[in-house]
Amino acid sequence: MLPTIDWDDGEVVMIDQRKLPSKEVYVRCRTAKDVARAIRTMVIRGAPAIGVAAAMGVALDVRRSRATGTTQLATEFYRTCDLLAATRPTAVNLFWAIERMKRVFAGGMRVGRSTAELQALIDAEAVRLHDEDVANCRAIGRHGAGVVPAEARVLTHCNAGALATGRYGSALGVIRAAVEAGKRVAVYADETRPFLQGARLTAWELVRDGIDTTVITDGMAGSLMRAGMVDVVVVGADRIAANGDVANKIGTYTVAVLAREHGVPFYVAAPLSTIDLSTPDGSGIPIEERDAKEMTYMGASQLVPEGAAVWNPAFDVTPASFVAGIITERGICRPPFAESLKHVCDGNQ
Incomplete structure (x- = not known):
């Protein structure tokens, strides 16, 4: 790798x-x-x-x-x-x-x-x-592999793989560990507009590893779940508040809402360094807004007409109530997250 x-x-x-x-x-x-x-x-x-x-x-x-x-x-x-x-x-x-x-x-x-x-x-x-x-x-992979069924169709969003870490990955680390444990895993990778981390990066990593990978547009996740084609969702995180609210790439909240509606467990995989106990809840997480050109252009090709306004937040916040578990290097935190996150972080802050 x-x-x-x-x-x-x-x-x-x-x-x-x-x-x-x-x-x-x-x-x-x-x-x-x-x-x-x-x-x-x-x-x-x-x-x-x-x-x-x-x-x-x-x-x-x-x-x-x-x-x-x-x-x-x-x-x-x-x-x-x-x-x-x-x-x-x-x-x-x-x-x-x-x-x-x-x-x-x-x-x-x-x-x-x-x-x-x-x-x-x-x-x-x-x-x-x-x-x-x-x-x-x-x-994280070892702890998280257990939430992946023996034959699983996993949906992920953005890229939380080797490219997002020093190596191996958090969310993709869970997938890799499940495959290494002998489980049969197929992955659906949301393309993740507008920077296309899922289509460009997650798919690139998984194909290199020989893991069954299908790229879908972000708008297809709901139909995929309704068709019963997703067993579990695993995503990464950029910041996790003390109550378990999770900031991750824009579109993650949409996936979490869809997962709740269709009874699909939604897991977050992240190291303890992503947990911010000094931020009580997601409302206190700063959300970066990126350059409008990430949305209005694809390379040299203009996608949006001049004069149209653009809103381009890089992240959104998924409420803790939508999260089945937060997978860390010290184990899986379960609700109530205010207690489990504090416990797992003792001595690490």
Whole structure:
């Protein structure tokens, strides 16, 4: 399985997800500014992957710093953290990763580490965060495989696979683990307008893995469920509030409503870093609005007439009442989520 993001000769290398599925192109980032640009322009996307990228971006600039003392290094470090934190507002993993890097840096400063020692600490923490993300995805898959029937038709929305994480995936990690356990799984992938993460990325990953995959337009999910062709829905998340409300790619709420209407269980798969206990419910989750051109153009082809207004929120919020379970690396949280999420996060916040 291709790594989404990795180190190579002192640079951060990531697959350009805008070019998939037709081209496998890699972007090399030499500075935190390069990483920030990659996050903003969707070279890399997916909440866990953005968190990993931010940590690596911080490490890039700390590693390359020519600071003559720890005070100057600290000034540069916190400026870099602010730069990366400003890239995208909804995915809480971004801020979680940056805060984790800050704690490590501050700890090193408190005990009087030298500039070189602080650089080594930050470098090691970025590597550790990446490796933990991959391990967490594997654990999410193991816990989540049990919700997938022995012969299952799974609907997913957007891309919560290897491309959205360090590797392996959250929602697609559940699917991969079910297949590895010997279950017969067929996947329906919503195309996920307007950026087409399902059609371009999820289908690309699953086809590479030899998993039975059918792409549908977002508007087909209801008819598919009504025909009895979906056994379970599994999606990822960009932020989960303390009460279990889930922010995920726009259109997820629609899928959840349809799943409830047709009696199909709706699961969310995400690492603990996606859970934001400081946000009581979904109304407090900031929703990013993207450039109108993502809707009005497909490449060079204009789809929408000049003069038409465009509303392009990148995410929506699914109420906790529509969610059967939240699959994490420590197990599956069930309602009431205010209790189960707090329990699973104890010691992690």
